[in-house]
Amino acid sequence: MAESDSQIVEKILSGDTTAFDELMKRYQRLVYSIAMNYVGLVDDAMDITQMVFMTTFKKLKTVQEPAQIKHWIIRVTYNTCASQARKTIAMSSLEVVADPQDQGHGDQAIHQQTLSKLLDQLNPKHRLAIILKYIEGYPIREIADVLSCSEGNVKNMLYRSMQKLSAIAQ
């Protein structure tokens, strides 16, 4: 029987690095997927995934509800992506835009980048709501937990975000 998140967290806090590896295995795809929808580039998404787990390890002892570690990791991912986005904006004038074909897996990568650019139009929190809803398929209640707001607020965020995106798409 698989260990619960809180059992894994407890083991990590007692110095068990194998447990931390297990935690990373459990959530690496989720973190990568969210990161990919923020940055749109395979290498950058993997870098962010690494940064998220570094932060997770460093801050783990501050987690108040180990059973909710998944939501906490999503928030760390969101913060890391938002932080990276700010740095990217600051550096954008110095960078050469990479050829999407070089960065990913063909059409899927291009689609991912297009989606990423579209989501760029949203503020980071609304963007996370959209990613969790449409890409990760999370129920509203869980998105509300992750974003620490009410379900009504999440619905409103989705509504406003979709309003904005549909206006852009038109």
Added chain:
Amino acid sequence: MSSCSKYQHQIESILAGQAGLDAALNRHLTICSDCKALLALHQEWEPFMEPATFPTEASFQAMRERVLLLVSQKTSKLTSQPNLWAPFLLAAAALALGFFAGRVSFEQRSTFESPNPQLASYSNLSYRSLPNGDVIIGYDITTTVERVTTEQDPIIGEILAQTVVGDDPLNRRLEAMNVAGRIIDPKVKHALIYAMRSDGDGAVRLKASSLLSEYDRDHDVRDAFIEVLRHEENARMRIDAMDYLSRFDAGQLEVLMQELETAQPEPLLMPIREPSNQSNMQ
């Protein structure tokens, strides 16, 4: 979108997957292109739910290994409180005893095992009491890494050189020197020369001399052995020096011996074999 506010709550519920279209909303959609577009986008995305193409498990594993490597030195900080402080308290107690016994200096260095020896060990401990009863404790954390590689790997030469001239126990240094004798690496050579000239332990100087005497013609080694003949009192090392120099340049050795005899009428050790004989033998 003035009439849209009437339907906003319903649309929000549709976006959340908690409601569907009804007749009233359907009528609204026929006259409101904004809401229609919004729900069209939702319907387009709803079945999408396709995450990014994921990298291979090998890529994920490599990432995890990088993370584990980077955090390994911090692990001890995350261990549970009793385990974390146990070695500190033990060391502090030992140091306190030392103070009372008058045998341990204030900044005594010591080494002890971490709660999890596979992860880290602490060394260079320093301990200081503060007036309010707290303590300041300082320490280095070291971790052990094992890897399989060839003797030609530059890191081997680097590590051996550091071990030869470092503070490791004598047996470890001599073991390193045994391996160093098989390695052709400038750093190892200079470490051996340094050890032969300056090491405080006679066994290390002797071992270095023995290994260097097996070197092929090398100017650095030659100069080091000339120094040995001029200043070293150890007979075995002087023999090594003469053997090496006779192979390198027998004429130069003869000149050197005359110089030494002139400066020192009773040399500590005469050559066992005459340089000329040595060269003839070769």
